[in-house]
Amino acid sequence: MRYSGFKVLVQGLFGNTGWTPAWRDPAPKADYDAVIIGGGGHGLATAYYLAKNHGLTNIAVLEKGYLGSGNIGRNTTIVRANYFLPGNSEFYSHSLKLWEGLEADLNYNVMHSQRGLINLFHSDGQRDAFARRGNAMINQGDDAVLLDRDGVREILPYLDYDNTRFPIYGGLLHPRGGTARHDAVAWGYARAADRRGVDLIQNCEVTGIDIVDGRVTGVQTTRGAIRAKKVGMVVAGRSGQVAAMAGLRLPIESHVLQAFVTEGLKPVINHVISFGMGHFYISQSDKGGLVFGGDLDFYASYASRGNLPMVEHVMEAGMTLMPMIGRARVLRSWGGIMDMTPDGSPIIDKTPVDGLFIDAGWNYGGFKAVPASGWCMAHLMATGDSHPVAAKFRLNRFATGHILDEEGTGSQHNLH
Amino acid sequence: MRLTCPLCGPRDRREFYYSGDAVLLARPATDAPPGAWDDYLHNRDNPAGVTQDLWYHEQGCCSWLKVTRNTVTHEILSVESVAGTSTAGGAA
Numbered sequence: 001m002r003y004s005g006f007k008v009l010v011q012g013l014f015g016n017t018g019w020t021p022a023w024r025d026p027a028p029k030a031d032y033d034a035v036i037i038g039g040g041g042h043g044l045a046t047a048y049y050l051a052k053n054h055g056l057t058n059i060a061v062l063e064k065g066y067l068g069s070g071n072i073g074r075n076t077t078i079v080r081a082n083y084f085l086p087g088n089s090e091f092y093s094h095s096l097k098l099w100e101g102l103e104a105d106l107n108y109n110v111m112h113s114q115r116g117l118i119n120l121f122h123s124d125g126q127r128d129a130f131a132r133r134g135n136a137m138i139n140q141g142d143d144a145v146l147l148d149r150d151g152v153r154e155i156l157p158y159l160d161y162d163n164t165r166f167p168i169y170g171g172l173l174h175p176r177g178g179t180a181r182h183d184a185v186a187w188g189y190a191r192a193a194d195r196r197g198v199d200l201i202q203n204c205e206v207t208g209i210d211i212v213d214g215r216v217t218g219v220q221t222t223r224g225a226i227r228a229k230k231v232g233m234v235v236a237g238r239s240g241q242v243a244a245m246a247g248l249r250l251p252i253e254s255h256v257l258q259a260f261v262t263e264g265l266k267p268v269i270n271h272v273i274s275f276g277m278g279h280f281y282i283s284q285s286d287k288g289g290l291v292f293g294g295d296l297d298f299y300a301s302y303a304s305r306g307n308l309p310m311v312e313h314v315m316e317a318g319m320t321l322m323p324m325i326g327r328a329r330v331l332r333s334w335g336g337i338m339d340m341t342p343d344g345s346p347i348i349d350k351t352p353v354d355g356l357f358i359d360a361g362w363n364y365g366g367f368k369a370v371p372a373s374g375w376c377m378a379h380l381m382a383t384g385d386s387h388p389v390a391a392k393f394r395l396n397r398f399a400t401g402h403i404l405d406e407e408g409t410g411s412q413h414n415l416h
Numbered sequence: 417m418r419l420t421c422p423l424c425g426p427r428d429r430r431e432f433y434y435s436g437d438a439v440l441l442a443r444p445a446t447d448a449p450p451g452a453w454d455d456y457l458h459n460r461d462n463p464a465g466v467t468q469d470l471w472y473h474e475q476g477c478c479s480w481l482k483v484t485r486n487t488v489t490h491e492i493l494s495v496e497s498v499a500g501t502s503t504a505g506g507a508a
Contacts, residue, residue, distance in 0.1 A: 240462030251458040253436070254487075299434040302464040302487045307417050309430045342458050399454040412457060413436045 003107055022187060023194035028201045028223050032060045034381060035219060035228035037206050037242055039063025041072035041182075042359055042366065043234035044189035044200075045374020046381070048106075051196035053375070054382035059198050060228075062221060064205035068186030071236050074336040075367040076259050076293050078272055078283065080117050080177035081142045084133045087392030087404050088345060089140045094389045095372030096142065096176060102371060108188030110180050111286060117177030117272040118152065120159075120321075122166040126277075130172040137174065145173040156273065158324050166277050166320065177272060179283050185370055209245040209356065216246070216355040230381050232357045237302065237337025239360040246353050250360065251342055251398050253413045255296045256335040257364050258306035260314065262328040264288030278317030282325075290328055292318060296338065296364065298414065306335045338364050344416035345404035348376050349386070349395040357381050358395065363416060417490060422497050423477045431475040437461070438468035438482050441501055464488055470498070 001007070001020050011018055034050060036043045039061045050056045063069070081096035083089045103110055121130050127146075134144030152171045153161060161168045194200055201223065208220035209231065218227035235242045237254045265288050274281040282292035294314035297306050311333065318325050341347065341361035346369065348359050359377040362369060376390035386393075397403055403411040417429040437460050444452040461467075464487055471481045482501075484493040 238464070240460065241464055244461075249455070249459040249461060251460070253460050253462050254464075300437070300462070300467060300469060300487050301490065303490050307429060307490075309428075398458040399450065413460070414434060 022191040023200055026199045026201065028060060028062075028204060028221070028226050029199065030225075031227045032199075033058040033228070034230040034232065035059065035226060036061045036232045036234055037219065038070075038234035038236070039067045039190070039200060039202065040070045040234070040236060041068070041186050041189065041370040042236070042362070042373045042377070043232070044068075044186055044193055045370050046232055046234055046359065046377040047198045047200075047374075048189050048193040048196070049374045049378035050382060051193060051198055053378055056382060057197035060226070061193070061198060061200050062204045062206055062219070062226070063200070063202050064222075066202050067190050067200060068183055071336045071338075071366060072186045072370070073183050074259070074334050075182055076281070076283070076291050077179045077182045077285075077367060078117070078177070078281070079112065079180050079368045080174055080272075081140075081368075082117065082119070082133065082137055082144065082172070082174045082177065083406060084136045085404055085406050088406055089136060090389045091372055091376070091393070092368065093140045093142050094375070095369055098371035098375060099180065099368075100176075102188070106188040106192040108184065108191060110184040110188050112178065112180040113286075114176050114178040115271050115283075117174045117274065118147070118156065118171040119174075119274045119276060120152070120171045121169050122277055123169060127169055134172050143175050145175065147171045147173050155271065158268075159273075159322050160320065163320055166275075179272060179285075181286070182367060185367075189370075189374070206242065206245070209242075211246060211353055211356075214354055216353055230355045230357065232359060232377060232381050234359045234377065236339050236360065236362060236366065239339050239358070243351075243358065246351065246356055248351060248353075250358075251347075251395075252339045252361055253300050254302055255298065255338050255340050256301040256303055256306050257293065257296050257338045258310055258314070258333055258335045259291065259293035260311075260333045261285070261289040261291050261331050262325070263331045265290065265328060273321075275317060275321045278320055280314060280317035280321060282318065282322075289331060290325060296340070297335075302337055304335050304337060306333070338362075340413065340416060342398055342413050342415070343403040343405040343411040344407055344409075346373070346393050347395050348373065348380060348390045348393040350380070350384075351395065417492070419471060419481070419483060419492060420495050421473050421476055421479065421481065422495065423479055424473065427473070427476055431473060432481075433472040433474045435470040435472055438470050440470055441482070441498060466493065
């Protein structure tokens with residue numbers, strides 16, 4: 001069923017009894033041309049673009065829980081293309097362009113809101129770094145505006161500009177940055193992939209990867225064996241376990257990242273604000289909750305819940321930046337499992353096993369990448385070649401030295 | 417979370433710096449091939465379950481500690497000092 005304003009009107013007149021399920025619930029077939037392990041944002045997007053761009057329809061997405069039950073449903077929903085390094089810059093630029101056409105493409109409202117993103121700076125040196133980053137963004141064809149202190153004050157009057165440690169010198173405004181409704185992105189891709197014939201198989205955990213003579217032949221699952229010519233591993237924080245089924249060790253360590261939401265408030269924060277020096281960023285959801293987060297807990301964890309010292313640190317940073325939020329009550333906090341790479345950049349590549357591909361290592365920045373990640377992973381799986389905008393996301397880059405260290409902090413674990 | 421330092425007793429997580437998987441103790445020989453160093457520096461088992469990692473008691477006795485703990489439950493199983501441990505045990 002195609003969605004439209006007219007359909008909503010008609011359904012409203014008849015008690016909304018005519019809606020049909022957004023996707024089928026098929027049983028797994030014995031044989032597919034390609035199988036995607038992982039029914040999150042990246043996996044569903046990969047399946048969608050395999051069908052749409054490359055005409056593959058005999059494909060399945062295998063999800064051990066329910067669709068969108070992982071990080072796509074537990075992130076802070078920020079969409080931006082403010083990267084600096086060649087290799088990252090063109091990829092996230094491509095992703096933002098896909099975001100801008102996503103709702104029409106998927107026929108689904110993902111509530112993409114380009115409300116503008118502001119990265120604050122607090123010293124002359126940091127201003128220079130952000131001016132340079134803004135120039136790189138403009139060179140890439142994206143948008144950036146360097147705001148001075150008064151320029152920031154005009155649009156964010158409620159910040160503390162005279163904090164002793166971190167006085168606000170200005171900010172880099174990325175007008176096309178913003179947020180989207182995270183669950184809707186998973187649902188939109190799921191529905192659009194299903195409409196193109198992709199089998200979305202839930203409650204189907206992969207328990208083994210079949211390899212014969214160095215070539216993948218299928219997977220073992222809790223719902224039986226499935227043969228497949230190509231297999232894509234798109235499982236974020238669980239990449240280590242799935243890759244181990246194929247005998248691979250990855251440059252990935254899984255860490256927990258916490259996020260928080262307050263009770264619903266009237267509109268108060270109209271942008272996405274990033275306070276990098278305090279490891280704090282915030283936006284307001286359409287429902288009214290202030291959605292904010294900070295840094296990793298900084299030790300390997302699969303617990304999906306965090307530790308109190310980081311809760312305290314994030315709250316302190318929030319109070320430092322905008323003392324007014326002290327009156328808001330925190331409603332919920334949660335943790336997501338981040339697949340951290342040594343240099344903080346992702347991997348979309350072949351593996352040493354023929355026909356087995358990997359899309360992983362999204363660190364704490366996977367949400368905005370969903371469209372381009374799916375686009376490029378689909379391109380790789382269909383053609384066997386890396387897509388030009390993802391050509392540097394190589395699995396072996398730590399061995400070859402072609403690292404993508406966007407933060408400039410190094411290429412060993414626990415630095416990002 | 418608390419770690420029981422062998423020298424200082426039970427201390428808050430904030431006193432410690434996490435350094436990563438205890439595989440870091442198994443440093444390859446200086447003439448080991450590049451692949452061994454890549455493996456040592458970057459590739460990880462990344463287990464969901466019991467793991468061993470290195471923590472530095474930065475705001476205490478400055479010991480390096482090998483902590484055995486569960487990454488799913490956050491249970492701490494043991495904490496031992498690595499003082500005197502040879503780091504030359506890696507693959508050549």
